[in-house]
Amino acid sequence: MSNELNPASRSTKPIYQDANLLIVVSVTLMEILGTMSINPVLPGIAREFELSLQQIGWVTTAFVVPIAIGGPISGVLADRFSRKPILVPSLFLFAIAGVACAFAPNFQTLLVWRFLQGVGAASLEAIPLALLGDLYTGKQLTAAMGFNASAIGLSLAVYPLLGGGLASMGWRNAFALPLIAAFVGIWLLRSLRLPQQQRHADFNLQVYLRSIWSSIRRGRVIKLLFIVVALFILLFGAYLTYIPSVAESLGASEIEIGILLASMAVFFAFTSSQLGLLTRLLSELTLIKIAFSIYTLALIVTPSIDRIWMLFIPSVLFGVAHGIVYPTTQALLAELSPNHNRAGFMAVVAIAIPLGQAIGPVLGGLAFSAWEIRGVFYAGMSLAIATLVLLNYLIPRKS
Known part of the structure; x- marks a missing residue:
């Protein structure tokens, strides 16, 4: 076969x-x-x-x-x-x-x-x-x-x-x-x-790399990469770095903190699994807007939480939001990738993920040093709201 x-x-x-x-x-x-x-x-x-x-x-x-x-x-x-x-x-x-x-x-x-x-x-x-x-x-x-x-x-x-x-x-x-x-x-x-792909015997690395750079420089790609960086700043700069500290301050044990973080992963998995249904009901732009609205809500409620069990609220919200926006942006980027250099294109744009993962804790640390732990979540909320406001300009509506 x-x-x-x-x-x-x-x-x-x-x-x-x-x-x-x-x-x-x-x-x-x-x-x-x-x-x-x-x-x-x-x-x-x-x-x-x-x-x-x-x-x-x-x-x-x-x-x-x-x-x-x-x-x-x-x-x-x-x-x-x-x-x-x-x-x-x-x-x-x-x-x-x-x-x-x-x-x-x-x-x-x-x-x-x-x-x-x-x-x-x-x-x-x-x-x-x-x-x-x-x-x-x-x-x-x-x-x-x-x-x-x-x-x-x-x-x-x-x-x-x-x-x-x-x-x-x-x-x-x-x-x-x-x-x-x-x-x-x-x-x-x-x-x-796999689908049949055209093979180029006269492969030219310089031309290939220029083509990838030209593809990445397109406005829609850069705007989508901004969203990917922003969502990982929120995840690593606020949730994964500081939610455990909030839980510990409320008396949570290591096992309870592990369960708390696992709940986020479970809801991330469940929401992602329903994305096929969601995209039949709503556009990708609408889904991304909903996700950043959920991020904003999670970051608003976290500083006022005074019970360990209530921390499941932002955990679930972060899992749902991430389960919507992460695969949606990856799908949009994959659709924008040219057939002849798709793997190279996706490898380069994937750098946006560790970039957000690296920047998030740094920005979170700066916010913590200036306004303590509440400031971390309020700063993240400001980023989520700013991204939400900019979304109409970041991604044009898809026909």
């Missing part, structure tokens, strides 16, 4: 039953597994190798750095040589290096294997987004992005439990989980069916 798919021949069955979508989502979840399943084992690693809190951070850094550097490179290679020849070796490298971490005799060797695992993970974020753009269009694309984001949300709650459960029998056991990536690689190689 051919591995090429004519877009016109796609099945009319529900999108969540599409084997192509399930394969792409599985690839996305492998990259997240590399961090979320390992976080619970860090204290065990620190004890065995007698590390300080500053040193243990290198376990994560060694994994993330090659992803940041290699993501755009993998996008270029995927456009030049197709998706499968890049993804399959990446998944196997991710699996082999991840399992090898379990046998590391010292901390330095562990960091080497984590770095190589990060090299394998570099293509597992942007290329799946490009694949969704290859496979779907219009409302189907938005629904597919929603399903992908829903799986991400569930993984944020499930992976720490899996990693922590395995680590309870010894931290090295948690590094058995990356072996799943090898099975995903075999599944992708045998079953993923």
Whole structure:
């Protein structure tokens, strides 16, 4: 059976039953597994190798750095040589290096294997987004992005439990989980069916990079990237950084804080899974407006909360808002990506996510130093309102 798919021949069955979508989502979840399943084992690693809190951070850094550097490179290679020849070796490298971490005799060797695992993970974020753009269009694309984001949300709650459960029998056991990536690689190689794509024998890197830059400079792309940066500033600058501090000040334990954060991930997953239905009822612009209105409401109520259980209110609201706006913006960006350099385009625009993640805590810290913790949420509310007001100018209505 051919591995090429004519877009016109796609099945009319529900999108969540599409084997192509399930394969792409599985690839996305492998990259997240590399961090979320390992976080619970860090204290065990620190004890065995007698590390300080500053040193243990290198376990994560060694994994993330090659992803940041290699993501755009993998996008270029995927456009030049197709998706499968890049993804399959990446998944196997991710699996082999991840399992090898379990046998590391010292901390330095562990960091080497984590770095190589990060090299394998570099293509597992942007290329799946490009694949969704290859496979779907219009409302189907938005629904597919929603399903992908829903799986991400569930993984944020499930992976720490899996990693922590395995680590309870010894931290090295948690590094058995990356072996799943090898099975995903075999599944992708045998079953993923892609649309036929034109191959250019006279590939010119300089022309290719100029084309990507020209695509990114378009007004709609820049405006969408502004929204992505803003939503991750809100998530990391207000919610993830300071909600735990608010909970602790109200007497919450570490387990209660974990449950609180997990509730946000669960509602993020549920809302994303309903995006296909929402887009049949409302336009993408209207959905983004609703999401930033919900962000604003969550940030308004948080400073006045004086009971631990009431913190579930902003947690649920943040989960719902993020479940709406994140996959919606990713779908709009995928639709704007040119067919001939979609993977490279998505790899470059994906930089907006870590940019927001990095800026958010810094801005939150500045607001905290000026107006204490209430100021963090009021500053975030101001950003959400400003983005809401600007939305009519940021995204033109889609026909």
